[in-house]
Amino acid sequence: MADAYFAMGCFWKPETVFRHVSGVTDVTVGYSGGTKEQPTYRQVCAGGTGHAEAVYVQFDPERVTYARLLTVFWNNHHYGFGERTAAQATDQYRSAIFTVGGQAEEAEASRAERESGRSRQIVTVIEPLQQFWPAEEYHQRYMEKAGRA
Numbered sequence: 001m002a003d004a005y006f007a008m009g010c011f012w013k014p015e016t017v018f019r020h021v022s023g024v025t026d027v028t029v030g031y032s033g034g035t036k037e038q039p040t041y042r043q044v045c046a047g048g049t050g051h052a053e054a055v056y057v058q059f060d061p062e063r064v065t066y067a068r069l070l071t072v073f074w075n076n077h078h079y080g081f082g083e084r085t086a087a088q089a090t091d092q093y094r095s096a097i098f099t100v101g102g103q104a105e106e107a108e109a110s111r112a113e114r115e116s117g118r119s120r121q122i123v124t125v126i127e128p129l130q131q132f133w134p135a136e137e138y139h140q141r142y143m144e145k146a147g148r149a
Contacts, residue, residue: 005098007052008077023064
């Protein structure tokens with residue numbers, strides 16, 4: 001098994017999207033990219049923790065590639081073009097790829113491919129994963145529980 005971590009705005013839709021990718025074995029929603037240890041949803045929403053709502057995707061690399069997961073990432077959220085910097089986007093809903101192992105080079109190449117021919121840079125941040133904190137249980141499989149998956 002292998003791991004991937006993505007922030008695509010609110011974590012409920014990405015959880016559902018990745019669960020439907022063949023080869024993905026599990027998805028957990030949570031928080032990453034900040035400084036507060038074991039943040040709660042209320043703390044992340046209030047700001048100041050630096051965390052983004054993120055998804056932890058476990059996958060079988062013999063059934064689905066990291067490149068395929070990057071395509072799902074890019075195709076399923078607004079990753080932003082423009083004059084603003086990633087730091088100016090809200091922490092909670094920012095677009096980010098948190099890399100582990102040798103994923104950084106592949107993630108950077110995928111972003112460069114998306115930017116190719118565009119006049120403005122993508123604001124998606126690509127950085128090494130420091131820590132992933134699972135969200136509270138009521139957030140896990142939220143769209144399924146609400147009948148909207």
